[in-house]
Amino acid sequence: MIRLMKFFNGYLHVHVTGYSPERFLNLCSNRNILLWDLLPSKNGYEFYISIQAFRQLKPILKKTGTKIHIIEKSGFPFMAFRYRKHKFFFVGIAAALLLLFTMSRFIWNVQIDGNSYFSDQTLTKYLEEQGVGYGSRKKDLKCEEIEKQIRTDYPDIIWVSVNVKGTRLVVDIQEVAAEREKDDEEAEGTDLVAQYDGTVTSIVTRAGTPCVKKGDQVKAGDVLVSGCLEIFNDAGEVSGYQYCSADADVYVESSLPYEDKFPAVETRYQETGETRYALAFCTKKKRFEIALRKNTFTDFEKLTKLETIHFGEDFYLPIQLEWTKINELSPQKHTYTEEEAKQTAGRHLELYCKKLTEKDFEILEKSVKINFDKSEITVSGKLKVLEKASKTQQTEKRKLEEKEGQEENGIDTGTNGNSN
Incomplete structure (x- = not known):
């Protein structure tokens, strides 16, 4: 949001030189003039400053004996001035503003808080079946009725709050499912x-x-x-x-028995420094990819970052940007030395012990040995552990066995004895 405000207000990339640029910076700080991305450069400093703040620098420059040089002008005011004779530029801006206004009348993001038993996917799908959620018109949403319907269809949800914030639908719930499940188990x-x-x-x-x-x-x-x-x-x-x-x-x-195997020769990948980039625009149903440079790599890794376009915390748009960085990798064969094999085996063992510890196991003793082979390295042995029992099963139902000669109420029904 701050970057957006800077763009619309306009800003400058400048270079300050002179007798005392440090004093210039101190005076800017004392007068609360915002400078950002400050970097030292030849005979001075480079930084970014807004148009409004730039107009306040004249007395400071005169007082410190410094000079300022504009390297680059950025932002909407300069763009508008540059394209002032192009009618379609302003038509495009008007169309974009109209599109933003239109999209602001719909819900483009659903946020569910407080749920533990019911997943986000379950509740989101339920809301979509009720005609509430992604793409819903905000004026058609009746939050109180949605709250009543959720409580009716989900008895284990005892409290619901539904609110519209910007283009977000925020659903806060409180459940009793965990307590009920525990009662059923008991x-x-x-x-x-x-x-x-x-x-x-x-x-x-x-x-x-x-x-x-x-x-x-x-x-x-x-x-x-x-x-x-x-x-x-x-x-x-x-x-x-x-x-x-x-x-x-x-x-x-x-x-517990322990066994681990890994190849004595492995393929390791190193980055060559060559990269490719791709950009994709994603909606709920479609994806449009733009390859900024064709990927011709044989071996590579992809780093993807997905961002939902939004302004502030509550104004979401139905478009996601998917940035992809592709790094070329060069495969190389590597044979483990004895020391490297021991270190790798040790790391695998520590990882296995860590998983046991997370399951309430205490490791008392480790006894393992490593066998080296041209093609494979084998680690085997035993671990002495102390386990806190946590595994459960349903209790088998028992039937009360009746004793011979007795009814359920305990009255003797035997045939021995006199019957006068």
Whole structure:
């Protein structure tokens, strides 16, 4: 937005020379005259300054004994003066302003905040099915009705706020889906199970029935803490079952196999310094690409940057600019030395251990060895880890078994004894 204002107001690229250019800069700072992109140059400094500020420099130049030279004039005022005799230039400007005014009457960007259970894509697609969103006329949008419709169609969304800001539609929501999902899980019941073979080192149970104790050997898939709770009657017999989501701190020491392979000779790519550029204009349905120079590279990498055209935070346009930089690469064969192979293997191992740590594993010991071959380098071994059990499964429902000779209410129905 600031660059746009500078363009419409006009600015100059100038060069200041003389006896004391530093004093000139200090006086400009004291008088709040904005200078930008200041760079030292031969016998002085180069910088950019607005037309309005340039007109205030005369007393400062006289006081400091400096001279100023205009290198380049930029901005709309100079462009308008340059093309003042070209009628089509002003017709084009008028047409562009009319187009901007027309597009400002529509919604070109939808922003959804506060959602975690429902994705942006889900809610955006729902709004499009209701005729709300990209390309909607702002005057046809009734925000209160949209809010009521969302709450009706999504019971797990308890609060909605819909606002139009510029050409953006901002939807703020609050969900209860996570809490409801948790309640459903507790109603069904979940078990805590072992992910790998190992030895239980400690167990602290907060909810559920512990099925193992410290020192027990467990297999992958064994239930550590059950989500099934037994309910006993006054006689100490099981009279029913209640289900919950098992909650416990169970640590299992395990030995995990580790194996890694990578080629002894790899192809490495280096930039040659040759580049190509491409520009594309993208709308929701179409894409128009302009190759500024044809790409003839055999090996290359693409760096793409996508920008939505907008003015300020709220005035979005239905056009995206896709800038692409293409760097030529030169392939070169490289054979690993023993030291390079060890460093590469070490980096792969550290990355693997980092992923385990993110999954609540503690690395206790690493024991690996490297085998060198002409075509391949192999790393194998074992990792001793301490795992905090987090894997769950649905609790298997149990049926209360009736004892022989008893009904469900506990009355003896046996045939032994006298029946007078």
